[in-house]
Amino acid sequence: MISSNEYFDGTVKSLGYISATGKSTIGVMEPGEYEFNTSAKETMNVVEGELIALLPGETEWKSYKTGAFFKVGANTSFKVKSVGQTAYLCQYD
């Protein structure tokens, strides 16, 4: 089954599925700033667009453009700013 999800009043939408290596979601974010909580370790890949992220324990925002990715641990939170509409792939360990 492909699950459909919406967050932040529909400004982030995602589709969930199972890949060869585990659970994944692909989604799109509207321009804006978001804070996400993690329950599992995840790898966030920018499929198309740009995310500027503030990762746990860091003090500087860093830019991740098309093809770049960052990893976040379980049970923490991170902030991202989406520059324009950004498509992402989130892979859970």
Added chain:
Amino acid sequence: MISSNEYFDGTVKSLGYISATGKSTIGVMEPGEYEFNTSAKETMNVVEGELIALLPGETEWKSYKTGAFFKVGANTSFKVKSVGQTAYLCQYD
């Protein structure tokens, strides 16, 4: 706005948005075989998984795995078999 679309009785779901270079959709296909009609030229990228495609004018099915892509012209059709659930990015010219 992020548009939500479903095709083939919900076995293909996609999210539409605007990238820096034009219109794009990301989506997920359930395992199965599908035929898509094109109205504009498009580049189909496999984000995660595997698509086996029969492109216009070709007689052999070819496999496209994570990171691979193929291009299709406007006003034609192509067939794909999704091996497991496959996430894709479709970019329109």
